[in-house]
Amino acid sequence: MSDLKSGSNLEKVLKAGHFAFTGECGPPKGADVEHLKEKFQYLKGNVDAVNVTDNQTAVVRMSSLAASKLMIDEGLEPNFQMVTRDRNRLAIMSDILGAYALGIRNMLCLSGDHQTFGNNPQAKNVHDIDSMQLIALVKKMRDEEKFMNDEDIDVAPKMFIGAACNPFADPYEYRVYRLANKIEAGADFIQTQCIFNMDKFRDFMKKAVDMGLHKKCYILAGVTPMKNAGMANFMSKFVPGMDIPASIIKRLKGVDKKNQAEEGIKFALEQVEEFKEMKGVAGVHMMAIEWEHMVPEIAERAKVLPRPVV
Amino acid sequence: MRLSYPADIKIIQVPCTGRVDILHLLNAIEDGADGVYVAGCLEGECHYIKGNIKAKKKVEYVKKTLAEVGIEPERVQMFNLSSAQGARFAEIANEMVDKIKELGPTPIKKNHAA
């Protein structure tokens, strides 16, 4: 046990060599705890950890820190997301300590969507540090037990450090090096952007494996089941950094509207099957956006249940 | 060609409409002109390459600016014709005068006189 970095369930599952399966849950646009608890129930027991998003798409929601704590109280393990858009280094370090004190053991380090996209475009964006530096900061606090200014921490936060990777953003040829930088900075695990372009992802993973990155870090492939062709179209056109091949949209359109959700799930399940076999992929991050109630069925059909207890 | 055009118009000659300045147009309105228009060469036929295009942009700027302070932008216009189109010149003059008559006297003049 002593060689564990944080002792989180996610870390233990990955370290034991199991194929990890993580979920995602967006806190409410309000303080509706009951609704949040309801969403937790769909995820409980079906995933190893749940990402709790931090004002995703720059829309104000219940804080990811508070929602992560509520999640712990319900017996699930959160993967606390933190963006550098809204906090300077003081707030970041203090929230990391607070998160650890509340029992949070996984953290995903992000820069965050620019506030232009959200419902407070007038806001000042902080960006005191960036996501790469956040990874390094969490690692320093954990391993050196020091703050960024080299002052000692009395009880250091021992986090399992996550980072994001978007193989579909440009410039493509640099993306694998940026991933390597994140791993060098201290990322223990990576969750990728939603994957739809499987050809490109296979190529990307080959490059990552050739560089040996999969041995330094657990790479979880991002999957989002499409609810319908309209959603695929929308994401393709309006969500930055999304690469949705025309063939996927065509496949969804090819079936009756009422069967499109099933077709979307089928595609996601096919992806999961391939990822189980793909060299360098340590698990799947299932982002069923506002579709949490489908997670039990998806997990069941993906044959990832029961989740290992380690 | 002995074409007549309305006596309401005072012609100010410039070597090229590129010489027309935003201030010339604004000062005319400021000093009580009911309207002002620029008659330039046909687009693509400027002797100085782009003089009339520059004038067009300045006229657009003045129209936009006047509209912002509640003056009818139609009081400032740009027309394009060649020096051989005498009849067209008279026609434009009549067109402009009719337009201004329709708009009525400038809202600037009466205050200015006061």
Place this chain on the structure above:
Amino acid sequence: MIVADQKSLKEILAMVKDNKKILIVGCKGCVTVCNVGGLKEVEILASIMKIARKKQGNDIDIDIKVLERQCDNEYVAEISDIINDYEAVISLACGVGPQFLSEMYKEKIIYPGLNTTFFGGATEHGVWEERCAGCGSCAIHDFAGLCPIARCAKSLMNGPCGGSSDGVCEINKDTVCIWDTIVQKKIKAGQLEDLIGVKGLKNWRTARDGGPRRSIREELVQGNI
């Protein structure tokens, strides 16, 4: 240069709605170069303001003056003889101008006629773009000669983020992803290794974050000569 935009006429007219006699002061520095606060623009603003006020039947007297610069007191002092003839002054300069005027003419109402936008340059006639954030510790040589602090929407030191697509930033199609440009330039020069590794935290003390800044060149300070 410092780039600025003129405030809307509506805003400027509202500022001086109760004034009958004002002075508009232009500046021959940056704002003349970016065509927003030089003699021409001062004249145009004066004319359109007079038109607007005449239309309201509430004429306004406007005189104009263009100073060599509004950011040096010796030039700001040039209007000391005339300033008391006016109820208020509109400064067509970057944000420095109206403050130097306010500091020298303490009793006078000074209105800013411009919105100061950024440090930049003209990329084509009539188009200006931001290049510098004035952070006080230039490191463009670490980024292929391009500044991610000023030009990346998230000021990333370790970019590009996942929103970079076809060389364009996620915030809008008109914004270049400067990190894409940096990476492409480095790859082309065979210097990709410069982008391997993590760039450490920036020290923002030299930027505005450290409080208002001051530069002293001892050899030029009068008391020292």
